[in-house]
Amino acid sequence: MIIFYDANCPLCTKEMRLLKEADKHNKIALEDINTDDFEQRFNHIKRQDALAFLHGQQDNGEMIYGLDVTFAAWQTVGRHKWLKVLQLPGIRFFADQGYKVFAKYRTTIAHSLCKSACGIK
Structure with a gap:
C-alpha cells in the first residue's frame, strides 16, 4: 500500500x-505529495486533490x-482495530463528513491543538 500524505502537516x-513504527513488515510506503517530482512520478494523482483529501493506493492499484x-493502513499493520466502527453505515456518513472538515482545516487545527505533542513551534 502507498499513502500519499502532506508532510507539511x-x-x-x-x-x-x-x-511506520507499527509497520514491522514494511507493507506501507509513504509518499510526500510536496516533493518537486510528485506529479511526474504519480501522474494519476493531482497534488491539489491530494492536498484536499488523503489518497492511498492498494497493492492491486485501486x-x-x-x-x-x-x-486500511492501520488494518495493514494490525493496529487500531476499533477504527472498523467508522466503516459502519450509520457512523460512516458522519465520520466522512467530519474528516472532510478536518482535511480542509488540518493545518489550522494542528497549529491550534498540537503545538507540543507534534513538535510545532
Whole structure:
C-alpha cells in the first residue's frame, strides 16, 4: 500500500511516523505529495486533490481516499482495530463528513491543538 500524505502537516506527519513504527513488515510506503517530482512520478494523482483529501493506493492499484486510507493502513499493520466502527453505515456518513472538515482545516487545527505533542513551534 502507498499513502500519499502532506508532510507539511504536523498532524499528518506524526500519524505517518506512528504508522511506520507499527509497520514491522514494511507493507506501507509513504509518499510526500510536496516533493518537486510528485506529479511526474504519480501522474494519476493531482497534488491539489491530494492536498484536499488523503489518497492511498492498494497493492492491486485501486485508489482509496480519506478515512478509507486510514482504516486500511492501520488494518495493514494490525493496529487500531476499533477504527472498523467508522466503516459502519450509520457512523460512516458522519465520520466522512467530519474528516472532510478536518482535511480542509488540518493545518489550522494542528497549529491550534498540537503545538507540543507534534513538535510545532
